[in-house]
Every structure is written in C-alpha cells, then in structure tokens.
Amino acid sequence: AQKxxxxxxxxxxxxxxAVTLDCTYDTSDQSYGLFWYKxxxxxxxxxxxxxxxxxxxxxxxxxxxxxxxxxxxSANLVISASQLGDSAMYFCAMGYQGGSEKLVFxxxxxxxxxx
Amino acid sequence: xxxxxxxxxxxxxxxxxxxxxxxxxLDFQATxxxxxxxxxxxxxMLMATSNEGSKATYEQGVEKDKFLINHASLTxxxxxxxxxxxxxxxxxxxxxxxxxxxxxxxxxGPGTRLTVL
Numbered sequence: 189a190q191k192x193x194x195x196x197x198x199x200x201x202x203x204x205x206a207v208t209l210d211c212t213y214d215t216s217d218q219s220y221g222l223f224w225y226k227x228x229x230x231x232x233x234x235x236x237x238x239x240x241x242x243x244x245x246x247x248x249x250x251x252x253x254x255x256x257x258x259x260x261x262s263a264n265l266v267i268s269a270s271q272l273g274d275s276a277m278y279f280c281a282m283g284y285q286g287g288s289e290k291l292v293f294x295x296x297x298x299x300x301x302x303x
Numbered sequence: 304x305x306x307x308x309x310x311x312x313x314x315x316x317x318x319x320x321x322x323x324x325x326x327x328x329l330d331f332q333a334t335x336x337x338x339x340x341x342x343x344x345x346x347x348m349l350m351a352t353s354n355e356g357s358k359a360t361y362e363q364g365v366e367k368d369k370f371l372i373n374h375a376s377l378t379x380x381x382x383x384x385x386x387x388x389x390x391x392x393x394x395x396x397x398x399x400x401x402x403x404x405x406x407x408x409x410x411x412g413p414g415t416r417l418t419v420l
Binding site: 223225230231232233234235238279283290291292293294295296 | 337345346347349352394396398408409410411412413414416
C-alpha cells in the first residue's frame with residue numbers, strides 16, 4: 189500500500205526566504221508520481237508541481253522545486269523567495285504514473301509566511 | 304484551462320434531507336472523477352472514484368447507499384448525500400482527471416461546505 193508522511197505540522201518562514209517542506213513516501217511500485225498541492229484558507233486545492241518516478245531531473249515550476257531523492261524515498265518541496273500569499277496548507281500526494289488513478293495524500297503542513 | 308467547478312459552494316440543510324453536489328469539468332473531458340471529504344484541520348480522505356458510464360468504486364468504510372455518486376457524462380459527476388445527519392457535515396471536494404499534462408494530475412473543484420443542522 190502507498191503511504192505519504194509529512195512530519196511537519198507547521199512551518200514558519202520570513203518573507204523572501206526559502207523554505208523546504210518535507211515529504212517521504214512508501215510504495216512497492218516502480219512507476220509512480222508525486223504531487224504537491226496548496227490549499228489556501230478558501231479551501232480549493234491548487235496543483236503546484238509533479239515528479240515522476242522515472243524522471244532523472246528534479247521538477248521545477250517557477251518558485252517551486254521538488255527535491256526528489258528516490259533512494260531515500262523523499263520528495264521535498266522547496267519554495268524560494270517566500271511571499272505572504274504562500275501562507276497555506278501544503279499537501280504531498282502520490283499516485284500511479286500514467287492513467288488516472290486515485291491519489292494518496294499526506295496529512296499536510298501548514299506554512300505561515302511572516303512579513 | 305483545466306477548470307473544475309462545484310455547485311453549490313456551501314449548503315445548510317436539516318437533518319434527514321438529501322443534498323446533491325455537482326462537479327463539472329469546464330474545459331476538458333474527465334474520464335475519471337474523484338470525491339473527497341475533508342474534516343477541519345485534516346487531510347483529504349478519498350470517498351469514491353467514478354468513471355463515466357459505470358458504477359462508482361467506493362473506498363472501504365464509505366457507505367455507498369448514503370453517498371450516491373453518478374457520473375453521467377464526461378463533464379459531470381454528482382454526489383448525493385442521502386438522509387444527511389450532523390456527522391455528515393464536512394467539506395466535500397471533487398477532482399477530475401486526467402489533465403492534459405500527460406501525467407496523472409487531478410484538478411480540484413473549489414469544494415462544497417455542507418452543514419447539517
């Protein structure tokens with residue numbers, strides 16, 4: 189069974205600094221995908237970034253990058269130059285690579301960006 | 304692109320009544336839609352997976368007779384909470400996929416907050 193672990197219930201960062209949100213996963217599958225979603229207080233889930241298990245390079249999307257360490261089964265999200273609008277819940281999730289299969293979510297990390 | 308809408312965004316109902324929540328993919332055809340439930344300060348819990356034209360697959364512990372899911376077209380899925388009770392009060396979120404990125408991304412609706420009195 190797939191499992192996602194996010195060990196940081198809450199994180200604080202100063203505006204304009206970088207922050208890393210931790211995510212480790214467990215799966216026996218060789219082909220899988222890792223996702224990060226942002227959930228502001230309004231509730232909608234916003235897709236941030238994706239990493240496939242066969243991708244050799246770390247994914248990047250603007251200020252977001254995913255530090256993928258396959259041997260350690262970790263997929264940490266790095267947010268550079270934090271902004272006040274980054275304050276939200278962040279969820280790491282895992283799914284199968286290809287096709288449309290259900291996602292397994294971690295418990296989330298609440299990020300607070302201080303001015 | 305990849306916009307998913309939900310209606311209503313919030314609903315308050317009396318105990319014992321049924322509530323229908325709609326999930327629509329506005330600019331792409333969603334072969335699969337997912338329904339999640341989220342309690343305050345908790346993660347998303349998958350309730351069921353629905354594929355267009357077939358019966359939904361429910362997760363263990365989810366009452367299929369209480370949470371009726373219909374996926375009648377490639378752009379619409381509905382969740383009906385039958386005989387709702389206060390313990391059904393929650394935030395319900397749908398997602399639709401696959402997206403156009405070629406990988407298994409799901410795009411989420413804005414959610415529906417259900418309060419049962």
